[in-house]
Amino acid sequence: MMFPRPRRLLRFAAACGLAAALLANSLVAVDQVGLASAPLAPLSAPRGATLFTNLPAAVTGIVAPNDYADPRMWNERFHESGVGEIGTGVAVGDYDNDGLPDIFVVSKVETCRLFHNRGEWKFEDVTERAHIADFSGEWKQGASFADVNNDGWLDLYVCRMGAPNLLFVNQRDGTFKEEAAARGLAIKDASGMAAFADYDRDGWLDVYIHTNLLDATAHPNGQPDYLFHNNGDGTFSNVTAAAGIAGETQGHSAMWWDYDQDGWPDLYVANDFGVEDLLYHNNRKGTFTKVTGRVVPRTAGTSMGADLGDVNNDGRIDFLVTDMATTTPEKDQRGMADTRANTRDPEWSDPAIAPQVQRNALYLNTGTGHMLEAASLAGLAATDWTWSVRFEDLDNDGRLDVH
Numbered sequence: 001m002m003f004p005r006p007r008r009l010l011r012f013a014a015a016c017g018l019a020a021a022l023l024a025n026s027l028v029a030v031d032q033v034g035l036a037s038a039p040l041a042p043l044s045a046p047r048g049a050t051l052f053t054n055l056p057a058a059v060t061g062i063v064a065p066n067d068y069a070d071p072r073m074w075n076e077r078f079h080e081s082g083v084g085e086i087g088t089g090v091a092v093g094d095y096d097n098d099g100l101p102d103i104f105v106v107s108k109v110e111t112c113r114l115f116h117n118r119g120e121w122k123f124e125d126v127t128e129r130a131h132i133a134d135f136s137g138e139w140k141q142g143a144s145f146a147d148v149n150n151d152g153w154l155d156l157y158v159c160r161m162g163a164p165n166l167l168f169v170n171q172r173d174g175t176f177k178e179e180a181a182a183r184g185l186a187i188k189d190a191s192g193m194a195a196f197a198d199y200d201r202d203g204w205l206d207v208y209i210h211t212n213l214l215d216a217t218a219h220p221n222g223q224p225d226y227l228f229h230n231n232g233d234g235t236f237s238n239v240t241a242a243a244g245i246a247g248e249t250q251g252h253s254a255m256w257w258d259y260d261q262d263g264w265p266d267l268y269v270a271n272d273f274g275v276e277d278l279l280y281h282n283n284r285k286g287t288f289t290k291v292t293g294r295v296v297p298r299t300a301g302t303s304m305g306a307d308l309g310d311v312n313n314d315g316r317i318d319f320l321v322t323d324m325a326t327t328t329p330e331k332d333q334r335g336m337a338d339t340r341a342n343t344r345d346p347e348w349s350d351p352a353i354a355p356q357v358q359r360n361a362l363y364l365n366t367g368t369g370h371m372l373e374a375a376s377l378a379g380l381a382a383t384d385w386t387w388s389v390r391f392e393d394l395d396n397d398g399r400l401d402v403h
Contacts, residue, residue: 002038003094004008004247007115009084012333012348020061021358026241027080030169033077035392040119042349044121046265047211047316049264049350051394051395056336058121058207059121059216060121060122060123061115061122061123061124061125061300062103062113062115062123063103063125064107064110064111064112064113065106065107065110066088066106066107066108066110067108067109067110068108068109069109069110070108070109070139071253072334075244075287075401077090079212079213079216079217079268080161080190080213080215080216081084081296082215084215086141086142086190086193086212086252087107087108087141087387088107088108088140088141089106089141089142089143089193090103090106090143091092091103091104091106091143091144091156092144092145093145093154093339094117094154095114095153095154095156095170096116096151097153098122098175099377099381100116100117100118101117102114102115102116102117102123103115103117103123104132104141104143104145104156104395105141106141106142106158106311107136108139108140109136109137109138109139109140109142109178110136110141111127111134111135111136112132112135112143112158113125113127114126114127114130114132115237117263123162123278124156126174127306127341129174129175129176130174130175130176131168131171131177131313132156132168132176133178134247135158135166138160138161138162138163138207139160139161139162139163139174140158140159140161141159141160141161141192141193142155142158142159142189142191142192142193142194143158143159143195144157144194144195145155146155146194146196146198146205147205147236147238148167148169148183148196148205148230149169149205149232149233150203150204150205151170151172153170153172153340154170155169155170155176156170157166157180157185157193157194157207158196159192159193159209160191161190161214162189162190162214163188164181164186164188165180165182165185165186165188165191165194165209166178166180166366167179167180167183167185167186167187169234169254170332182235183234183235184228184234184235184237185228187226188212189209189210189214189223189226190213190214190222190223190284190310191209191210191211191212192209192210192251192252193206193210193251193254194208194209194211194266195205195209195210195254195255195256197256197265198230198254198265198325199264199265199267199282199312200229200286201263201264202230202232204230204231204232204234204316205230206227206228206229206230206236207227207228207230207253208225208227208228208238208245208256208267209225209226209227209228209254210225210249210251210252210253210254210269210273211223211224211226211249211251212249212250212251213250216348216391221250222249222250222251222271222272222275223248223249224240224245224246224247224248224249224253225240225245225249225269225400226240226245227239227245227246227287229243232332239286242286242287243286243287243288244283244287244288244289245280245288245324246287247275247278248275249269249275249278250272250273250275251269251270251271251272252270252272252303252304252387253269253270253303253304253305254267254268254269254270255267255268255270255306255307255308257308257317257319258282259295259317259319259363259365259369259371260281260369261280261316261317261365261367261375262282262284264282264284265282266279266280266281266282267279267280267282267287267288267307268280268306268319268321270303270304270305270306270308271303272302272303272304273302275357276292276299276301276353276354277292277299277300277321277354277356278292279291279292279295279296281295290294291352292349292351292352292353292354293351293352293353293354294352294370295369295370296361296371297355297369297371297372298354298355298356298357298361298362298373299354299356299357300321300322300323300356300357300358300359300361301323301324301356301357301359302323302324302356302358303321303322303323303361304321304322304323304385304386304387304388305321305386305387305388305389305391306317306319306320306322306326306389307320307389307390307391307402308320308391309391309400310400311364311378311391311400312364313386313398313399314365316366317397318342318362318363318364318365318367318368318392319359319362319363319401320361320362320363320375320380320401321361321363322360322386322387322388322391323358323359323360323361323382323386324358324384324385324386325358325359325360325382326382326383326384326385327379327382327383327386331384332382335336357383359375359382360375360380360381360382360383361373361375362374362378362380362387373402380402389402389403390402390403
């Protein structure tokens with residue numbers, strides 16, 4: 001091991017002293033702007049044998065029927081329901097700004113429910129009081145809380161299948177008003193989920209809406225997705241084609257991921273079956289370029305959920321896409337024939353397309369604009385039919401866990 005010479009050591013010590021002085025000054029400055037520390041909240045329950053405690057509906061008050069009781073699922077929409085349909089979601093956000101996260105539960109054909117957090121794990125059903133209309137019947141899918149008009153209050157966007165999507169604008173008094181048509185977001189398609197982000201960094205949230213099957217006979221590869229630009233007043237314009245977003249998709253998730261860490265949100269769209277996954281690079285000019293094969297070595301074959309996070313604590317954001325890969329050799333063999341039939345060989349002449357493999361894909365960010373795929377090394381390659389995935393440090397040890 002080599003050590004610095006005495007003169008260099010003195011310079012090093014002086015540099016450390018200067019750094020310490022700057023740090024001390026910065027801490028004083030931080031204190032002067034009004035920031036303060038506070039202890040973490042105490043444990044919500046006594047420590048037990050397991051990490052989590054099940055809270056039944058009788059305790060929380062969260063009751064939301066979701067019976068999927070629509071005859072169309074077994075008749076005229078059977079193929080769309082069985083192959084292309086996605087489940088319902090839950091949106092969590094503090095819609096009334098009282099400091100407690102509230103819950104919106106999506107029901108497929110029954111009425112969705114909004115629950116106000118009263119603290120101590122008690123929730124109150126305020127659906128009717130909040131003027132979240134009874135829009136049962138049509139299929140609801142994903143839901144997102146997002147402040148579309150920059151007033152500091154969360155609005156609520158609900159995606160639907162074959163019916164106009166709904167945008168409930170927060171009236172700041174505990175109620176909402178449905179304004180999707182007036183604001184340009186009443187899309188009538190096979191909408192699955194809306195991903196909000198300020199992709200052009202103008203201070204207003206834009207939105208990408210991914211779709212799946214609407215009519216499997218007319219469009220067996222799915223529907224085109226949508227990109228809407230926020231006009232700066234809470235209304236939206238469809239800029240899909242102008243932004244370079246194109247092609248039919250069978251999307252199960254879409255996530256904004258600044259994979260190259262240039263400060264501009266890029267976009268990953270996870271698609272089912274033969275439709276390849278799409279990684280769009282943000283060109284910083286309101287346009288995007290498909291770069292999937294240039295960035296990742298392979299994609300999942302039947303992509304489902306996705307999430308991002310720094311899984312190896314190197315300061316770079318990694319990405320996980322889940323698949324239908326099974327956890328036993330027997331189930332794996334049984335699914336191979338169907339897998340081969342639905343997986344398309346890559347068009348090797350197009351470097352933007354990556355080969356598909358029916359395994360989860362864990363992209364480790366190298367910081368060079370290229371990813372390493374490490375799902376097998378991480379023990380995450382096969383997790384059965386994984387619709388949804390989330391990274392979270394569940395035990396507070398400083399490293400991300402995955403659900």
